[in-house]
Amino acid sequence: MSHSFYLIAHSHGVSLLDGVTNWRDRLRVRSNRDQRYGDSFQVWFDQAIGTEPFEADVVISSLPLKKLGAWVISRGSGIGRLVGVRGKEAAQCEGTSFRINKKYSEVLASWKGSTPIVSMLAGNQHSRMMINSLPAYDFLDPEVPGIEKGVPIVDARFVDEIVARWTNPVYTALLVASQVTENPLVHVLPPPPRENPQASTHLEAMRELVYQHGFVPDNLRVKWYRRYCRQLAVRLAGIRCKLVHPPAEACSPAGLLKEEYADGLTHGNARYGMLVARQLASLMAQGSR
Amino acid sequence: MNPYDRLPRQNFWKASAQSSSEIEVDFDCGRKFGFSGSDSFATAGSCFAQHFARQMTARGGKVLIAEKRHPLVPQESEHGYELFSARYGNIYTVQQLLELLEQAVGGRGPIHEYAVRTDGRWVDMLRPRAVPMGFPDIEHARADRQFHLHAVAEMLRDMDVFVFTLGLTEAWTNGRHGYCYPVVPGAIAGDFSAEDHRFVNYSFGDVTRGLRNVIDLVSRANPAARILFTVSPVGLVATAEPRNVMVSTSASKSILRAAIDEVVRQYEAVDYFPSYEIITGPYGRGRYWAEGLRDVTGAGVETVMDVFFHSRLHDLSQRPCGSVSAGAPAADPAMADIGKLAAALNDECDEMFLDPALRVK
Numbered sequence: 001m002s003h004s005f006y007l008i009a010h011s012h013g014v015s016l017l018d019g020v021t022n023w024r025d026r027l028r029v030r031s032n033r034d035q036r037y038g039d040s041f042q043v044w045f046d047q048a049i050g051t052e053p054f055e056a057d058v059v060i061s062s063l064p065l066k067k068l069g070a071w072v073i074s075r076g077s078g079i080g081r082l083v084g085v086r087g088k089e090a091a092q093c094e095g096t097s098f099r100i101n102k103k104y105s106e107v108l109a110s111w112k113g114s115t116p117i118v119s120m121l122a123g124n125q126h127s128r129m130m131i132n133s134l135p136a137y138d139f140l141d142p143e144v145p146g147i148e149k150g151v152p153i154v155d156a157r158f159v160d161e162i163v164a165r166w167t168n169p170v171y172t173a174l175l176v177a178s179q180v181t182e183n184p185l186v187h188v189l190p191p192p193p194r195e196n197p198q199a200s201t202h203l204e205a206m207r208e209l210v211y212q213h214g215f216v217p218d219n220l221r222v223k224w225y226r227r228y229c230r231q232l233a234v235r236l237a238g239i240r241c242k243l244v245h246p247p248a249e250a251c252s253p254a255g256l257l258k259e260e261y262a263d264g265l266t267h268g269n270a271r272y273g274m275l276v277a278r279q280l281a282s283l284m285a286q287g288s289r
Numbered sequence: 290m291n292p293y294d295r296l297p298r299q300n301f302w303k304a305s306a307q308s309s310s311e312i313e314v315d316f317d318c319g320r321k322f323g324f325s326g327s328d329s330f331a332t333a334g335s336c337f338a339q340h341f342a343r344q345m346t347a348r349g350g351k352v353l354i355a356e357k358r359h360p361l362v363p364q365e366s367e368h369g370y371e372l373f374s375a376r377y378g379n380i381y382t383v384q385q386l387l388e389l390l391e392q393a394v395g396g397r398g399p400i401h402e403y404a405v406r407t408d409g410r411w412v413d414m415l416r417p418r419a420v421p422m423g424f425p426d427i428e429h430a431r432a433d434r435q436f437h438l439h440a441v442a443e444m445l446r447d448m449d450v451f452v453f454t455l456g457l458t459e460a461w462t463n464g465r466h467g468y469c470y471p472v473v474p475g476a477i478a479g480d481f482s483a484e485d486h487r488f489v490n491y492s493f494g495d496v497t498r499g500l501r502n503v504i505d506l507v508s509r510a511n512p513a514a515r516i517l518f519t520v521s522p523v524g525l526v527a528t529a530e531p532r533n534v535m536v537s538t539s540a541s542k543s544i545l546r547a548a549i550d551e552v553v554r555q556y557e558a559v560d561y562f563p564s565y566e567i568i569t570g571p572y573g574r575g576r577y578w579a580e581g582l583r584d585v586t587g588a589g590v591e592t593v594m595d596v597f598f599h600s601r602l603h604d605l606s607q608r609p610c611g612s613v614s615a616g617a618p619a620a621d622p623a624m625a626d627i628g629k630l631a632a633a634l635n636d637e638c639d640e641m642f643l644d645p646a647l648r649v650k
Contacts, residue, residue, distance in 0.1 A: 137359050140429050150439050153432045154361045156425050162361070 004058065004065040005284065006111045006183070008173075009072050009120035011267060012190050014040050016120060016280075017070065019273025020063060021056035038202045038264050049074040053107055060274065064281050071107050073121075079103055082121075083172040100176055108180050116184040116287065118280060119241075121173055123190025125166035127266045129224040130193060131206060133213040141223040143230070144255070148217060159227055167232045171239075178239040184287060185241040188276055189229050191268040192246055193221040195256035202264040210265075222255045244283060247275035306572065311592050316567050317600035321560045322515060324450060326605045329353040331374040331448035335381045335456025337521035337564070337585065339372050344594040349605045355444035356437060367421035374448070375440045378419030381456040383499035383548075384469045384491060389415075390506050393441035400468050403430045404479035414470060417477040445510040453503075454564075455549070456521045458491040458541040459529060488529045490541075496548035504556055516559045518549045522568035524583045542569075562601070564593040 017023040053071040084099040138148040250261040263269035298304040299318045308314040332342045358370040391397045402414040410423025411430045424430040461473040464487040475481035528537035577589030598606035
């Protein structure tokens with residue numbers, strides 16, 4: 001049976017895999033308990049997931065997807081950056097030369113063909129701005145109305161420069177994929193910041209910072225997130241990479257991830273992954289017509 | 290015996306002229322109050338006032354910065370923070386200051402007038418060079434002005450001393466809505482309209498009234514604050530009066546100086562510091578003028594600050610400072626320093642945009 005798609009993912013891929021596949025059974029992953037994380041991420045920081053791509057079956061019969069090949073790059077895998085930019089890292093990477101991770105090259109070579117490659121790479125960098133560790137500020141965003149009163153307004157050009165450092169790893173990885181393969185490319189945008197972050201049972205790696213500083217206002221978290229998504233969308237549009245947006249059903253009117261779809265402080269859960277899988281299936285169906 | 294017999298030597302021209310330095314002349318004798326190193330100084334005014342904040346900081350004084358650069362704004366960007374206590378840019382006239390303070394404390398609504406520059410960035414016409422990099426759009430410019438006014442209100446509340454350097458009496462106003470620009474529309478951004486924009490040259494009466502209103506407003510916002518006025522020695526770049534610019538400069542500075550003299554007598558918490566006299570007076574023998582005869586040399590600025598610290602901030606006046614010379618100013622200051630300072634002044638002076646020959650493209 002051929003693969004419905006290949007998945008290359010960092011931590012956001014866990015929701016999709018948990019939502020619709022038997023990946024944990026296939027990998028037989030076991031790990032020591034880490035109280036900072038919920039059940040989904042117990043295997044993330046050790047070597048349980050390994051460094052090799054694996055196969056998983058889609059176990060939701062209502063989905064037209066059957067099997068997928070996945071390369072999940074966990075923190076504990078030691079894979080490192082997929083693409084390094086030679087010399088000083090530029091905000092925009094066009095025209096610079098890349099150093100491609102050897103394992104990434106091997107994986108891409110093994111996936112060459114017509115099967116779509118779905119990326120759930122990175123996407124958590126904006127989360128660092130949720131911590132209220134800086135002096136109060138705000139910035140204007142065309143998609144998120146409202147401005148905090150009595151705080152300085154940061155020029156969006158500086159916001160975009162910061163965001164560019166976050167979009168670079170995804171963009172360069174997919175740029176390389178677009179250059180060395182002809183597979184259709186899809187990138188799944190990360191889930192938005194969760195509502196009521198203070199209610200999260202697991203604070204992940206940010207526990208100390210959260211205790212020390214608390215969170216910035218919801219509006220500001222959404223602004224950073226939207227800025228990230230918008231910039232990434234513009235950059236990926238230039239390399240024939242389609243986008244999957246967060247499922248509307250999982251988002252609150254304010255643009256936050258509803259609690260019932262959240263896992264820990266920054267991730268979607270299996271229910272969220274199921275919704276993403278539906279969107280992916282729909283996109284694949286459109287692509288095959 | 291006559292009333293002059295018991296006066297100190299500073300009251301006599303000959304003795305003053307024979308003094309070995311400006312400090313010995315004691316230009317600032319008769320001061321009402323001094324300051325301590327713990328006092329927070331808020332600064333505002335024309336081009337010359339920018340030096341006050343720099344020198345205060347360099348010599349260990351405490352300059353209140355109510356509108357700070359946020360860590361997300363790169364230091365190397367043209368952000369315009371920390372030239373003054375808030376990002377208002379140069380304030381040349383008392384009327385401009387009064388209108389700013391009124392907006393800050395809510396005495397009048399915010400004035401919103403913005404224009405797009407040729408580079409596509411927006412400027413606030415009430416402070417067109419205060420944020421050199423401009424704003425990405427009009428919404429940002431409006432939001433920034435709101436925060437700016439908030440910061441000015443905070444500055445008024447938190448300062449111990451307000452130092453305002455008066456620069457001009459000539460200004461351009463919006464005749465339709467009744468407010469004052471720092472520089473004529475069309476010089477930096479926006480379009481000049483003969484219908485909307487009116488020239489005004491504030492009289493002695495206008496300036497004294499304006500100063501009183503400023504003093505009353507500051508006193509209401511911060512009853513403990515002391516106010517120190519100075520007059521910028523820097524001449525006008527251009528005059529809109531039908532006369533020579535040097536004659537207009539003399540008229541302008543005379544009116545400002547006289548108006549300050551008038552109000553200082555009436556308020557205990559208000560005083561004058563004679564930087565104008567130190568630079569322009571005969572004792573300086575013209576040596577503090579930079580090459581264009583308008584700007585002040587670095588040595589001139591340092592001499593003014595030497596006198597200020599010696600007279601008013603004595604506990605900090607002995608602190609070493611690499612860029613500040615002690616004692617009498619050098620008669621022949623290094624040209625490099627003059628050039629740097631003059632260039633800095635030119636860069637930061639809105640008025641330069643009035644002279645087509647000097648306009649920065």
